[in-house]
Amino acid sequence: MPSFSWEPDQMPDQHGRTVVVTGATGGLGLAVATGLAAAGAHVIAGVRDLDKAARVLPSGLEARVVDTASVASVTAFARRLAEDGLVVDTLVNNAGISAPRFELGVDGVDRTWATNVVGPAVLADAMLPVLGGPSPRVVLVGSNLSQRTARVPDLDAVDDPRSYRQFAAYTASKTAAAALAVDLGERLRASGSAVRSVIAHPGIAATGMNGQAETLLATIAGSVARLAARTVEDGARAVLWAATASDVEEGVFVGPALRRSDRRLHVVPVQGAAADPAFRAHVRAFVERTAERAVR
Secondary structure (H helix, E strand, C coil), rough: CCEEECCCHHHCCCCCEEEEEECCCHHHHHHHHHHHHHHHEEEEEEEHHHHHHHCCCCCCEEEEEECCCCCHHHHHHHHHHCCCCCEEEEEEEECCCCCCCCCCCCCCCCCHHHHHHHHHHHHHHHHHEEECCCCCCCEEEEEEEHHHCCCCCCHHHCCHHHCCCHHHHHHHHHHHHHHHHHHHHHHHHHHHCCCCEEEECCCCCCCCCCCCCCCCCCCCCHHHHHCCCEHHHHHHHHHHHHCCCCCCCCHHHHHEECCCCCCCEEEEEECHHHHHHHHHHHHHHHHHHHHHCCCC
C-alpha cells in the first residue's frame, strides 16, 4: 500500500465546507478543528463544556454541546443540525477517552466503550441525512493499537468491572470502533450512498490521553508513550488529510509510522478483528442493543 508525504499547507481551500469535529476543546481535536478553520472551513466543534470551549477555541469556530458517551446527546446533536438546515461535508469522530477505572456511563455501558464505540457509531448514523456536498465522509480517529493486536475483544465482558484493565479496554474499544467504521463503509456502498467512511490515526501523539493513568503499569506505559510521541500538530496531519483529500480510501488505516523521523503518511489495510465480518456484525449488534436500551 502507498506511503506519501503531506503537510497541512497542502490542504485544499476549505471555504464553503462545513465540518463537525467532536472532542474539539483539547489535544488532537483542537488541532484538527483549528487547522480546518484556518483553511477556511466552517467548523462546528462538538464539545461537552461550552465555557471551556469559549476559553480555548479560536474565534470563528462554532461550539455545540454533544457528549459522545450519551446516545440521547448524540441523537439530539444530529437532530439540531438537521433542524437548522445544515449540510455537513465531514464528520470527524475524534472524541475518545482512556478511563483509568471502570465506570458505567449514562446508558448503562462502560464509559470507555460508550465514548469510543457506541456514541461515535450512533452519531455517524444519525448524521447521515445531513452529510452532503461533493465529497461527504465520516472520519474515525482510530488508534494504531487496534492494528497491532491479535486479540478479539470480548463484548460479553465489556460491562464486567472485574475484568476491566485500562490499556486493554482502550485497545479493545478502538478495535471495535475501527470495525464499525469498516461496517459503515460497507453499508454505505451497498445503499449507493456517496458518503465514505474513513479511518485515520495520529500515531503516538502527545495528547492529554497519555496522562490518563492510575495504575503503575499504565503510568509507565504513558511515560514511554510521551517519550516517543509526536506533537499534537504532527499527529493531526493524517486526520486533516483524511478529512479533506479527494482520494481517500475506505477499509484502510491512514497515519504516520512509529518513528518520528518518518513524516510520511502510510496507507495500510485494516487488520486484526476489525477485518473480520463476523466480529463487525457482533459489534454492530452490541451498539444497536445499547442504543435501543438507552431510548426506552
